Amino acid sequence: MSSLLQLNKMREYFLSGATRPIAFRKQQLKQLRQSILQYEGALNEALYKDLKKSKEEVWFSETGLVLSEINYFLKQIDDLAAPRRVSTNLINMPGKSYVMYEPLGVVLIIAPWNYPFQLLFLPLVGAIAAGNCIVLKPSEITTATEAVMQQIIAETFEPYYVSYVTGEGAAVIPEMMQQFKFDHVFYTGGTAVGKIIYRLAAEQLTPVTLELGGKSPCVVTPNADLKLAARRIALAKFSNAGQMCITPDYLLPHQSVKDTLVALLKETINKFYGEQPVESYDYGRIVSKKQFSRLMQYLHQGKVLAGGTHNEELLYIAPTLLEVTDTSLPIMQEEIFGPILPILTYNDDNEALQIIRQNPDPLAFYVFTNNKVEADDWLQQVPSGGACVNTVARHYLNKSLPFGGRGNSGIGRYHGAYSFETFSHQKAVLKAATWPDPTFAYPPYQGKIAIFKKLIR
Template sequence: MGDLKKVFLDQKEFFKTGKTKNIDFRIDALKKLKKAIKENEEDFLIALNKDLGKSKFEGYATEIGIVYDEINIHIKNLRYWVRKKKVKSSIIYFPSKNYIYKEPYGVALIIGPFNYPFQLVIAPLIGAISAGNCTVIKPSESSLNTALLLEKVINKTFQGNYIKVVAPTEGKEAVTELINTPYDYIFFTGSVGVGKIVMEAASKNLTPLTLELGGKSPCIVDKDSKIELAAKRIVWGKLLNAGQTCVAPDYLMVHKDIKDELLKKLVEEIEKQYGKDIKNNEEYPRIIRERDTEKLKEYFNDGKIYYGGEYDISDRFIHPTILTDVQANSPVMENEIFGPILPVIEFSDIDEAINFVNSRPKPLALYYFSESSSNIEKVLKDTTSGGVTINDTVIHVAQTSLPFGGVGNSGMGDYHGKASFETFSHSRSVVKRGTFIEFNIRFAPFKDKIRLLKKVMK
């Protein structure tokens, strides 16, 4: 474990040299990162398949391709983002000019999850590089093939005193030591429970942090929605990575008038996308571990199985499953599912659905299907969530022009595109005073000055 402390201290020393603050240095690092990914692209796709059963298409679309977009945007815009920004100054302190400078925090720690083990490590790394930080990365040991490849590629591409991937075989003890080390910034992606532990540890060093967590993201389908299209898009979003997606539709709320029709269309769409022999479809992913598969199958007891229900623990396979007659306080409705199980609850009007969502912790994402502009605005006005997609699922996450993050129990802070640069940057306020004149109103003695002060500050 002493090696972890040494890596941290080495990076602190390298940061002091000021090299990472150089814009050309940052852009060069981003280009080196992209080149390294390109050269090992096929190996990463193979590793993702071994860990999670992701097809090459899904691996590229949801992991590697998104990262390329991120890198390109940062390379293109970084010189503009880093410029000091002039802002309005108060007449009271004339002559003066106010500026906001963007500066790196120093040494950042990124802790990644198992479900998107490439994208959810590299995307925040891009922000850390762009902002001028040194970075230590702890990938998830659960996605071991991807983590080992990240360690090999990143550590070969960059010097350890600048960017370093900690050996993924280092387990919970390493994470404990890392989060208790006084890093200048921590970026954590994972569960709510572990996020609380990370935040508590960070508080002891007053370390600022971003928490990308999860929760139960509702998917509401109203009676005026385009049912067939809604089914197609819900199935796609739910079955990405076999449901192991933090923004997957976690439960379905459907208007009672269209419930039967929507459920039939969901089944049709599942079999249209993955066939009837889903277990043997090579494009259908696997659950990360046997113990997670075991846990998921227990949710089958929390409702009536409308469709699916098959599983194979040793193969880490859970069949896409729709549950009806689900109780609001059952485990499948209390816990984030993180699997291809979709519990269904019906509602009679949109206010009922909104009240149900608002009675629970604030979700990471919310999805609403409707053709009514007024109802769409009502849902947006009367609910809170990290992000929203209307008439589709998940895709708000892939928009690099939008910040992505949670609210309340689903996380704090955001990233993607410019937001990633902002997240890993400290906004430093700077006032530059002129010296050619001075007004004495603010200096003692204050006798008879308050009337003039009130004329200026009113």
């Protein structure tokens, strides 16, 4: 664990100005890229051990995304870090106005277990690019990946620049946040813990980014391409055995297309994972017995339309379609975070909206329709952190889009330039001219209201 002494050394190192030069930041990113490539095989093995991810899925959803983010910043950091000129208003003429990007200081990044590498290292890349010192707290649940990540950090960075903290988060994180004032806390995980982080940060007026979750709905209208919908829904829902914060948490097809969609989903699951998904190269496992037991409770809260088979010893739950009619059940009130897809139907848009509004501000919202007007109307009707039309979760892969929640699903945003903004302070700077220096700008002000009204309008 990072002791107070080590945290204070990190503060001293930041205040020395060593992390500010762009050349330094680029060098750290290059070193990190090299280390990730060096440990690519070890990461593949660790993520297979922890979650049974194939090396292809690891690249697509973990290491590849982080390396892409590093490459982005190496190309864009000069422009991102440069002062940005803005217009100067009349009362400040002649003068120059610009926004200056300052590193925040010592920041804390806390990651979950479902994408243990990507969700720790992706914000790390942004924090390095912005010129900060960083404390990393990975999940203690994915032990194999945690060990490889610790090795990468130890061999790549000095501990007073990037520190890696192990141990049970419930004990380690509060202690750190109570004894040391971080300049920003970036947390990805569940809402309950997010509230605790928020309270701890509030005591020291520390800004936070909270990447939480929620019940992301997926609406399928009568105007949808159902074969396309089935493929894209199944891909996102059952990737990583459903342990993804932006996977569809429940499916809302129109009553007229429900039976066809269910049949196509069954067919698609079989194509993706075979008749025995437990034997599939591409199908993952539940992370722990605790999570397995939690998920098993949901299987009894609806009618199993497909899947439902399970094996506790293997931490295996098959891709499962579950017909649900009661929205008050826990499966419709809690984030599932597993390979179980509840399916409800709606007869008109208002009925669907009433269901969605029972769990407002989801992290993501998905709608399948080939009608542009209908798509735009759904996007307007459902507030969410992000949204996709005719696909699922793919917005996360676009660095040009901000990723984050709203309300119950989180605070703040990151990815690409948005990560740079999150880990930077945008300082407003006005460079005023020394001449002219008109006397009307100074007291006494009586009789000058007409001039002020012309200057400030």
